[in-house]
Amino acid sequence: MVKLTRNSFFSFKFKDRIEITLLIVSFLSVLILSLITIFLFYEGAPAFMEIGTFNLLFGDNWAPFYGRYGAAPLIYGSIMIVVGSLVISIPLGVIAAIFFAEFIPRWLGDLIKPFIELLAAIPSIIFGFFGLAVLSPIISDLFGLALGKTAFTASIVLSIMVVPTIVSISSEVISSVPNDYKRASIALGATHWQTLKNVVLPTAKLGIVASILLAFGRAIGETVAVLMVSGAVAKIPVPFWNYFKPVQTITGSIALDMGEVPFGSTHYHALFGLGIVLFVITFVFNTISDYVMRKAPTAEVQI
Amino acid sequence: MSNIHDKKLRKRKMNGKTLALFAVVFIAGLLIGGYAIGPFVVPPPEPGLGDLYPEDSAWRTGSLRIVGSTTVLPIANACAIAFMNVYTETAITVEGGGSGRGYSEIISGLTDIGDASREPQHKELDSAAQAGVTMVLHEVALDGIAVIINPSVANALDLNLETIAKIFAGEYATWADAKAGLPDHEIIIFSREQGSGTRGTFEELCLMKFNKELTTGASEVPSNPAMRQSVEQTDYSVGYVGMGFLTGDIVVINVAAEAGDTYYAPTPENVKLGIYPVSRYLYMVTNGIPESGSLIDRFIDFVKSPDGQAVAEAEGFVALYPTA
Numbered sequence: 001m002v003k004l005t006r007n008s009f010f011s012f013k014f015k016d017r018i019e020i021t022l023l024i025v026s027f028l029s030v031l032i033l034s035l036i037t038i039f040l041f042y043e044g045a046p047a048f049m050e051i052g053t054f055n056l057l058f059g060d061n062w063a064p065f066y067g068r069y070g071a072a073p074l075i076y077g078s079i080m081i082v083v084g085s086l087v088i089s090i091p092l093g094v095i096a097a098i099f100f101a102e103f104i105p106r107w108l109g110d111l112i113k114p115f116i117e118l119l120a121a122i123p124s125i126i127f128g129f130f131g132l133a134v135l136s137p138i139i140s141d142l143f144g145l146a147l148g149k150t151a152f153t154a155s156i157v158l159s160i161m162v163v164p165t166i167v168s169i170s171s172e173v174i175s176s177v178p179n180d181y182k183r184a185s186i187a188l189g190a191t192h193w194q195t196l197k198n199v200v201l202p203t204a205k206l207g208i209v210a211s212i213l214l215a216f217g218r219a220i221g222e223t224v225a226v227l228m229v230s231g232a233v234a235k236i237p238v239p240f241w242n243y244f245k246p247v248q249t250i251t252g253s254i255a256l257d258m259g260e261v262p263f264g265s266t267h268y269h270a271l272f273g274l275g276i277v278l279f280v281i282t283f284v285f286n287t288i289s290d291y292v293m294r295k296a297p298t299a300e301v302q303i
Numbered sequence: 304m305s306n307i308h309d310k311k312l313r314k315r316k317m318n319g320k321t322l323a324l325f326a327v328v329f330i331a332g333l334l335i336g337g338y339a340i341g342p343f344v345v346p347p348p349e350p351g352l353g354d355l356y357p358e359d360s361a362w363r364t365g366s367l368r369i370v371g372s373t374t375v376l377p378i379a380n381a382c383a384i385a386f387m388n389v390y391t392e393t394a395i396t397v398e399g400g401g402s403g404r405g406y407s408e409i410i411s412g413l414t415d416i417g418d419a420s421r422e423p424q425h426k427e428l429d430s431a432a433q434a435g436v437t438m439v440l441h442e443v444a445l446d447g448i449a450v451i452i453n454p455s456v457a458n459a460l461d462l463n464l465e466t467i468a469k470i471f472a473g474e475y476a477t478w479a480d481a482k483a484g485l486p487d488h489e490i491i492i493f494s495r496e497q498g499s500g501t502r503g504t505f506e507e508l509c510l511m512k513f514n515k516e517l518t519t520g521a522s523e524v525p526s527n528p529a530m531r532q533s534v535e536q537t538d539y540s541v542g543y544v545g546m547g548f549l550t551g552d553i554v555v556i557n558v559a560a561e562a563g564d565t566y567y568a569p570t571p572e573n574v575k576l577g578i579y580p581v582s583r584y585l586y587m588v589t590n591g592i593p594e595s596g597s598l599i600d601r602f603i604d605f606v607k608s609p610d611g612q613a614v615a616e617a618e619g620f621v622a623l624y625p626t627a
Contacts, residue, residue, distance in 0.1 A: 061519060063497075063516065063517075064497045065502070065503070065517070066516055146489055146540075147491055147540075149522070227525075231522050232522050232523040232524065233520055233521065234519055234523070246522055256496035256523055257496050257498050259400045259401035259404050259496075259525075260401035260402055260403040260499045260500065261401075261403045261497075262403050262407070262423075262426045262427045263403065263407030263410060263426075264407075264429075265426040265427075267498060
């Protein structure tokens, strides 16, 4: 075995130049990212000052045309759709992940896995088409609704989109549970199922949670597909758990209004304010999932 | 072993170089060939639209960018094509994005002409003053906003403006409440996005006249075509579109300004006469009065000329003056 140390790897002529290039490139992406963040907060901060943080976050009337900027219906709509989609996609995704990691014959896994990964690569607008043309008429007929574009429809479309995230990360985590654990368990007389339930899943638990948090992050940031099927009504449904009413999301509202909004107006800043809300939510969830992922014991136990 | 390997490598490198050379020659050939053949391929100017300015020439090779309202977009687009058919050396690009974008890009100097289906708002005038930009609004056509319903409501419908305002304010639970004889079914309301020029004009000319506000229960759609499609596909729905977009399986409501008045359909004649109550001007906006003889000046002249107005009419809008 050749030991590749840093010195032997980089000890040719262009060492310095390459290192500097790499440094500049990586620094550039960090710079762009921080500029975007600064821009977002710079444009969004006036909203919190002009409208007031409490009014913006908890006001229940979103009607910028009349100067009312209560974004609670949008925030609630986003949460509602994301929770709905996770309720559908967590059981599907986790069960599929267990199947992929533990039960499926290798050749079948190699055959199916690419398709699931492909599902994650499909542009979201195509899911939107599907939701609009296929799903929403079915739901409207099935439940006798006037408008088939509802929180429920959006939840289904979104769940199809996040299942691949859950499946691929969770199955990765489950199959990286050290074989020694499983062998030890089976040596003690446990069946495959008992091993799975008492050894594998508890070990992989944190990783699965992390995959769900990542899915949450992806779901709440999704725009186009949701906008097409959610119905875009900026109003909290009555009663509030009614999933068969149209709702509007944070992202949908930003995408709809941004084109027509007068530059520099309160409405303009309010949309950036919504962007900050979204940014903070996804940032928090990604950070937690990152932390949880690192806490997952599998990597360090592996011998 | 290593010598052979080196030779192989060198050979491959040579091959790569020759290939690259071939590619460069090939592309260069295409370019040169394209330029040589180009003049013969470009179609000759359409008959009928003659060259209005045979003398001067500075603007003839210029380029121009138009951005803004999706309502004005069809006019700008069709006029740009007609214009470029006559003056083949000019390059005009047209983009949508909404009235807000039209104004903001004019103010920040990003575009030459902004399209708008509403007048600028206070905030926009303020930021224009701050930036030292004088926005000049050129009226390019008239547009009526049609109120449309799904055929499941009725095959023909007359309503006065106040009833329409009440429908869009969400004051009626069912169609039967709005007018006797209509189905006893919930009204599904579609509206345009916040800040849309069409929405602004509709709220101003219809709802605000009666101190009403558009209900928050309205489903928002992002464009005129999307509005028409939504109303077409949703039973018991109502919405509003620019009259350039009246196609498909929808019913257009005849509107009376007040109860007891005559009902008028949103036809070009009625908008021109000013008797259809929900109509407006469409604008192209420039930074200052365009310099005489510049491409901006020539293009706006063209849009306002009989030729340009005929194009606007063909797109379903109303000409500023009677055209032949």
